[in-house]
Amino acid sequence: MALCVTDTLTGEKRPFEPRDPGNVLLYYCGLTVSDPPHLGHARSWVHVDVMARWLSHLGYEVRHVENFTDVNEKIVARIGEDDLGGSESEVARTYIAHTLSAMRGLNLRRATVYPRVSEHVPEVIELIEALIEGGYAYEAGGSVYFDVTAFEGYGKLSNQQVGEIEAQGDPEERREKRHPADFALWKAGGVSPDAIAEHRHAGVEGSEDTAERSAEGRIWDSPWGEGRPGWHIECSAMSMAHLGETIDIHVGGRDLVFPHHENEIAQSEAASGTEFARYWLHADLFETGEEKMSSSLGNFIAVEEAISEYGTNVLRTFLTAGAYNSTQTYSEDAIAEAEERFSHLSRAHGRAIEAVDGPDARTKVADPELRKAAENARADFTAALNDDFDTREGQAALLALAGAINRHLDGRDEYDYRGLRRAIEGFEDFGEGVLGLEFGTSGAVEGDVSIADDLVETVLDARERAREAGEYDRADALREELRAIGIEIEDTADGTEYRY
RNA sequence: GCCAAGGUGGCAGAGUCCGGUCUAACGCAGCGGCCUGCAGAGCCGCCCAUCGCCGGUUCAAAUCCGGCCCUUGGCUCCA
Numbered sequence: 001m002a003l004c005v006t007d008t009l010t011g012e013k014r015p016f017e018p019r020d021p022g023n024v025l026l027y028y029c030g031l032t033v034s035d036p037p038h039l040g041h042a043r044s045w046v047h048v049d050v051m052a053r054w055l056s057h058l059g060y061e062v063r064h065v066e067n068f069t070d071v072n073e074k075i076v077a078r079i080g081e082d083d084l085g086g087s088e089s090e091v092a093r094t095y096i097a098h099t100l101s102a103m104r105g106l107n108l109r110r111a112t113v114y115p116r117v118s119e120h121v122p123e124v125i126e127l128i129e130a131l132i133e134g135g136y137a138y139e140a141g142g143s144v145y146f147d148v149t150a151f152e153g154y155g156k157l158s159n160q161q162v163g164e165i166e167a168q169g170d171p172e173e174r175r176e177k178r179h180p181a182d183f184a185l186w187k188a189g190g191v192s193p194d195a196i197a198e199h200r201h202a203g204v205e206g207s208e209d210t211a212e213r214s215a216e217g218r219i220w221d222s223p224w225g226e227g228r229p230g231w232h233i234e235c236s237a238m239s240m241a242h243l244g245e246t247i248d249i250h251v252g253g254r255d256l257v258f259p260h261h262e263n264e265i266a267q268s269e270a271a272s273g274t275e276f277a278r279y280w281l282h283a284d285l286f287e288t289g290e291e292k293m294s295s296s297l298g299n300f301i302a303v304e305e306a307i308s309e310y311g312t313n314v315l316r317t318f319l320t321a322g323a324y325n326s327t328q329t330y331s332e333d334a335i336a337e338a339e340e341r342f343s344h345l346s347r348a349h350g351r352a353i354e355a356v357d358g359p360d361a362r363t364k365v366a367d368p369e370l371r372k373a374a375e376n377a378r379a380d381f382t383a384a385l386n387d388d389f390d391t392r393e394g395q396a397a398l399l400a401l402a403g404a405i406n407r408h409l410d411g412r413d414e415y416d417y418r419g420l421r422r423a424i425e426g427f428e429d430f431g432e433g434v435l436g437l438e439f440g441t442s443g444a445v446e447g448d449v450s451i452a453d454d455l456v457e458t459v460l461d462a463r464e465r466a467r468e469a470g471e472y473d474r475a476d477a478l479r480e481e482l483r484a485i486g487i488e489i490e491d492t493a494d495g496t497e498y499r500y
Numbered sequence: 501g502c503c504a505a506g507g508u509g510g511c512a513g514a515g516u517c518c519g520g521u522c523u524a525a526c527g528c529a530g531c532g533g534c535c536u537g538c539a540g541a542g543c544c545g546c547c548c549a550u551c552g553c554c555g556g557u558u559c560a561a562a563u564c565c566g567g568c569c570c571u572u573g574g575c576u577c578c579a
Binding site: 006008011012013028029030031032034037038040041042043044045048072073074155158159160161180181183184195198199231232251252253254255256257258259260263282283284285286287291292293294295296297321322323325326327329331333334336337338340341343344347348351390392393395396397399400403406407409410411467470472475476479488489490491492497 | 502503504505506511512513514517525526527528529535536537538539540541542543544572573574575576577578579
């Protein structure tokens, strides 16, 4: 069964075929680095990460490009805030570092390249020149605008008519533009104080320094005079620079469909004369209560905060608990459920490992049900991910495998080594390799030699003596004491285990 | 207003493209049982939905068609 994906452009789910068999060119619209990344971003990243992992699993060579928008009015508006730096590029660098660190914390595989706008201004200018030459863009007052009436397919991604967009246009916004839907490719001059004031965080609106900080955005020379690149053109320029004229998969948030992605198509296809992206995938949004989580609404939970609060595995389990193209709502309950799911998987994996490594695993013992379950899990997981990267169904396949492992191990004293081996491979190939979970990290602890472990062992010994003496109150009190400091213990047939 | 996504059990979330096997998956929560000194973990079983509303097509619709209601996103800050 082959991979099928839902393409926003056609609205259809169809088989995925890269232009060059064996190679996938993937572009993801990355962040404007003007705020700390939040869980909504994390959700998109994790899903793109799973996509890239799955494509690799299928045998494709994936070239994955993810940009950073480091030239933006919102970044300029942060200059001078706590520890962010004193220039646009310093603020951007600070947030890029935060972002990359958050990404590592989420166990994301690194993209092939993380291009930045500030490093691609020559390509941006070159692309704009080509658009002017082709009659798709015009210069006005030192700025350059894309002429939407010149590009026949404008509106095809978001199903909008140029005429309708015109009707909605605010006449005040029009200024030098010939058509209200025309958008800036190049903006003359620096960042206006108004734009900065608009994006400044509440509480730091020291009016006296606004003017002073207003001119601090970076400015580049261009054939049209000094200015700054527009927002949309950067993605076209960077994607062409790193992936060529036609990419296979373009991913981004649903909130970017219009105007950003619509404009990307227009610019890129007008300039190259060929298809820009073969498949447009859109990640649905992450909500808190009734509205989407977003930096500008201020209702976000920072990724770094969430990682320290919940841990990478729980977060990834939570974020892949729905398909990328469905919305997800944040709640403590949902996180708690993810925690349960992950623990369940992790315990089953841990039990299987212990059984396989122990003396009771016999090759000659065969449990057809376990072996069948391991086979089914592989088939089901594969079918799930091939169906538009359905991570939720993928989790379900692993959960079923966990049940099979537990059933096999319960009440049996000789284990099916080969069957367990296959089951463990399923966990490792899919749970770890594709979903990016790490099962080893919170299982039962054994053989560790730290002092803390020695101390816990000492307490457990004392509790064991109390139990043998029938002093259950004392034993339970010790258990509670340990729980109070975050150590859960569990009595098993092989003795007492603990984890924290 | 226009464009888009969505409305399924207490929660969460598949199924809708290719109508019947959906008496609606998997999970969480809840209940009962096994196991256990107890707890936890695990296993087994159970409870809870006629699938937003109305109408139509069909032998048959959560699934197709039409209308309506509601939610969210976008309409140049946004993953």
